[in-house]
Amino acid sequence: MQIDNNQLLRFTTAGSVDDGKSTLIGRLLYDSKSIFEDQLEAVENTSKKKGHEGVDLALFTDGLRDEREQGITIDVAYRYFTTPKRKFIIADTPGHIQYTRNMVTGASTANAAIILVDARHGVIEQTKRHAFIASLLQIPHIIVCINKMDLVDFQEDVYNAVIKQFEAFSSKLLVKDVHFIPISALLGDNVVNRSENMSWYQGAPLLHTLETMHISSDVNKVDARFPVQTVLRPQSEGFIDYRGYAGRIASGVFRKGDAITVMPSGFTSNIKSIDTLDGPLDEAFAPMSVSITLEDDIDISRGDMLVRSNNQPEPSQDIEVMLCWLNNSPAKPRAKYTVRHTSNEQKAMIKEIVYKIDINTLERDHEDSNLEMNAIAKVRIRTTKPLMIDAYRENRTTGSLILVDDATNETVAAGMIV
Incomplete structure (x- = not known):
């Protein structure tokens, strides 16, 4: 080989x-x-x-x-x-x-x-x-x-x-x-x-x-996902009317002229240009960092996601996650956290602990509702606004998230979307 x-x-x-x-x-x-x-x-x-x-x-x-x-x-x-x-x-x-x-x-x-x-x-x-x-x-x-x-x-x-x-x-x-x-x-x-x-x-x-050892790429090449990190509005000469949406492509391939949908608003347009520091491209793929401009003037901000119109993720506020609890302090019942998913941040709450995993036997404990440090459990999370998610097994980037404690700003858990 x-x-x-x-x-x-x-x-x-x-x-x-x-x-x-x-x-x-x-x-x-x-x-x-x-x-x-x-x-x-x-x-x-x-x-x-x-x-x-x-x-x-x-x-x-x-x-x-x-x-x-x-x-x-x-x-x-x-x-x-x-x-x-x-x-x-x-x-x-x-x-x-x-x-x-x-x-x-x-x-x-x-x-x-x-x-x-x-x-x-x-x-x-x-x-x-x-x-x-x-x-x-x-x-x-x-x-x-x-x-x-x-x-x-x-x-x-x-x-x-x-x-x-x-x-x-x-x-x-x-x-x-x-x-x-x-x-x-x-x-x-x-x-x-x-x-x-x-x-x-x-x-x-x-x-x-x-x-x-054969290394297969873990980047999803099929589902085009582009979380917007920031909006570029340069005022220098030659860029007076430029409005670019900058970020890192999470998965898939984007091409000039592609029909795209802005999530979660649902507005549609076509890609006008794909720009980089080294000049424009006809296509870009994960994990490249680029700026994308659209044919239409749409209200887009950080946390929105550009996807191909014929291949859209599932916007969801009720999310099932395999969660690894990382914090010294256990999870508080129905406590509020910030969930960070790609470039999106939303307030969230752990609604329910579906089951905990017994590491020794791999058995599921449906009775234990305590999430202490190092615990691994399947939980249901409710967010204030929809997240554009994929299952972790299909897309590591859009299928993962973290929970942050608002009071201490500590990352308290990492999760894989089921």
Whole structure:
């Protein structure tokens, strides 16, 4: 298969505490020679201060002072590296249960998810939680790395037992593509180089798997959606009568002359021009940022959406959402929030908690009506004005939203429209 050297793969790492996520990423960076000399020197010095004989690979990602002092990952750490075959962005997410919300953040734009499992402990609650979130966010590829194989004498039976455990659970999830790799992040087995200690494993090492993985675009190319961010009315010479609607195309393709409908007003017109800083275009597609002018003078403002007239989203005020609660404080019954959806902001209220998900069993609890931090639930939201929505499975951009607490301006929840 032909690999595009400029193609970017975003992947997230997840697993329980001390499963070795940071060590794995450190090993990837170290063995692929993607570390600057000053970074290596700083980590070597810190490793010596801690009394380590060699380089503590985990320090390459645990960048915050608190993380280095405690030896744990707290925040989502983003790292960039490149190999001759591909460019990568890694989101290293915390393993603690109280930081599950950080995994939602780190995984929201990922093409692949690496889920680490400690070979000694097998599939545990956090493994299931992370696999469920990866499924919920519709991450197309999951790589299950059974780590610390050196601590179980590189036994194939242990590796096979973990695969059976994971497959028994994941059969209930919408997971399309799963890879299993036995590794030792500490020693480097099957990370960048093939392991001599596990000759029974015939698959590729982790880096080769990442380099050759097919990346399908998650941008919806069919449904043309253009959320208006601002109206451009320049007064300079040559632009006296210019009225452009600027924003970023969320999905689909727009062409000069297309018949469009303005949502939610329903007014119709045709595209007169598509303009960029580099000049006019005959067509533009997601995720380009452009300014669109219309043949007719229509009252359009921020939060409106331009769509093709023959393909319109569903304006809705009552929205069903799979919601991940991110805030330390639980949701207040019938409390008012601001919902942010593309460039649109509306007041909203959580009308009803339909059910909560038990991460261990994937069972639906219809009785529990408490939304505390890290809870995942299906809820009904009522907005003051209609939002132009698509289902998340069809359009990640117009199918997602966040809730903001008006009093603190904190993002309290992230949701995927069902």
